[in-house]
Amino acid sequence: xxxxxxxxxxxxxxxxxxxxxxxxxxxxxxxxxxxxxxxxxxxxxxxxxxxxxxxxxxxxxxxxxxxxxxxxxxxxxxxxxxxxxxxxxxxxxxxxxxxxxxxxxxxxxxxxxxxxxxxxxxxxxxxxxxxxxxxxxxxxxxxx
Amino acid sequence: xxxxxxxxxxxxxxxxxxxxxxxxxxxxxxxxxxxxxxxxxxxxxxxxxxxxxxxxxxxxxxxxxxxxxxxxxxxxxxxxxxxxxxxxxxxxxxxxxxxxxxxxxxxxxxxxxxxxxxxxxxxxxxxxxxxxxxxxxxxxxxx
Numbered sequence: 001x002x003x004x005x006x007x008x009x010x011x012x013x014x015x016x017x018x019x020x021x022x023x024x025x026x027x028x029x030x031x032x033x034x035x036x037x038x039x040x041x042x043x044x045x046x047x048x049x050x051x052x053x054x055x056x057x058x059x060x061x062x063x064x065x066x067x068x069x070x071x072x073x074x075x076x077x078x079x080x081x082x083x084x085x086x087x088x089x090x091x092x093x094x095x096x097x098x099x100x101x102x103x104x105x106x107x108x109x110x111x112x113x114x115x116x117x118x119x120x121x122x123x124x125x126x127x128x129x130x131x132x133x134x135x136x137x138x139x140x141x142x143x144x
Numbered sequence: 145x146x147x148x149x150x151x152x153x154x155x156x157x158x159x160x161x162x163x164x165x166x167x168x169x170x171x172x173x174x175x176x177x178x179x180x181x182x183x184x185x186x187x188x189x190x191x192x193x194x195x196x197x198x199x200x201x202x203x204x205x206x207x208x209x210x211x212x213x214x215x216x217x218x219x220x221x222x223x224x225x226x227x228x229x230x231x232x233x234x235x236x237x238x239x240x241x242x243x244x245x246x247x248x249x250x251x252x253x254x255x256x257x258x259x260x261x262x263x264x265x266x267x268x269x270x271x272x273x274x275x276x277x278x279x280x281x282x283x284x285x286x287x
Contacts, residue, residue, distance in 0.1 A: 004165060008185040011164020012192020018156035019193065020200035025149030027209030029216050030157065032246035033270075040270040053150040060154025061249045065162040069254070072163060077251045078170045078242075079258040085240055090262040092237025094269020095276055097245060100230025104244045105157075107231070108190060113197035116219035122231040129235025130176040137240060139179060144240060 019110050026053065031106025032061075033097035041098070080144060100126075145211040158250045164189040167251035169242025176239045226280060 022030035035054045038044020045051045069075065080086060097103040100122050102111065107126075111119015137143045165171045166189055174183025204215045238244050241262055248255070248263050255262075 004171075004183075004185050005188045008164045008166075008188035009192040011160040011162070011166065012189035012194075013196060014156050014160030014163065015189065016160075016193035016196030016200075018153045018160060020196045021149055021156060022153040023197075023200050023209075023215070024203060024207070025153070025210050026146050027211070027213045027215050030153060032157075032244070032249065036245055036249070036267075037270045037273070040267050041274055049146065053146050056147050057150040057154035057157075058249055060151045060156075061158035061161070061246065062252055064155045064158035065167070065250050066253045068159060068162055075162065075167060075251070075254050077167055077255045077259060079255060079262070080169070080241065081258060083261055086258055086261045087265045089237040089241030089243065090265025090267075091269040091272075092233045092240065093244060093248075093262075094237075094266040094271075095273050096230045096232070096234030096237060096269075098230070098270050098273030099226045099277055099280070100234060101227070103234060103246070104238075105246050109193040109197055111219070112190075113194045114201040114219060117221055118219055118223060118227055121223055122227055125228055125231035126235030126238060127176070129232040130239035131178055133236045133239035134173065134177045135179060138173075138177060144173070 015105070015109060016113075019105070019113075022057075023110070029106055029110045031102050031110065033093075033103040034101070034106055037094075037098045082143070085144060096126075149211060157246060160189075160193070161247050161250040164192075167247045167255070172242040172244075172247075173239065226277060229280065 019030040022028055035057055039051065039054050044054050100107065102122060107119040107122040112123060161167055165185055171183055171185050174181060175186035209215060243262050245266065248259060248266060251259050252263060
């Protein structure tokens with residue numbers, strides 16, 4: 001196995017390439033929360049073509065890891081089995097990304113790369129909030 | 145054409161998330177856990193992803209989208225309450241589970257019941273987001 005930072009860099013370049021294809025091909029910003037959220041709340045279902053672009057994109061995200069598994073190795077998400085934590089986290093991520101209109105891909109990757117002030121500020125705030133949450137829930141409360 | 149670019153982009157995104165290890169919640173929580181066993185992998189992923197995107201944004205100056213239409217307008221300069229509050233809530237959830245929207249979809253096939261519970265909860269959160277947004281906007285008079 002390669003050192004983890006090399007795999008991170010290679011994977012990161014692929015993520016950036018994905019965003020570049022979405023932008024230069026379709027003229028859209030590749031934001032995972034926006035693509036999923038539009039399907040969930042209906043705003044991305046009004047236009048049929050738009051809806052199918054979202055579905056096909058997500059199908060690609062879902063299926064590719066399955067195809068790569070024989071070559072890259074058996075993955076493990078190491079996710080907590082604490083259902084209450086998973087539900088709380090999912091709700092927070094769902095509401096938060098839609099309020100902020102973006103997540104790590106939209107604000108982080110696509111926003112920072114165009115020096116978007118909102119993207120940079122959003123990234124600063126979600127990383128700070130994440131860091132403080134680790135302090136509170138791992139080091140003080142020991143929940144995660 | 146649009147469907148092709150969407151599928152290609154999704155496939156590259158899924159591959160990148162998977163290869164980079166971002167579907168491993170330990171790496172995400174490790175990055176955020178500055179006072180624990182800090183894991184810098186996420187910084188390499190972010191940096192690696194931003195580079196091709198910087199080139200792509202530069203290319204938008206001298207071309208049109210291949211499948212037609214317009215590129216997104218210039219980013220808005222103003223900050224607002226939604227952006228800050230939303231990002232704080234997202235960051236909390238991101239740290240609690242070590243998952244964000246992209247990797248949670250990319251790991252659905254091998255993430256077991258835990259991944260499914262997270263994605264379904266995220267969907268419920270997204271479903272409630274418009275009403276939370278409306279409440280937030282009506283709570284305090286607009287600046």
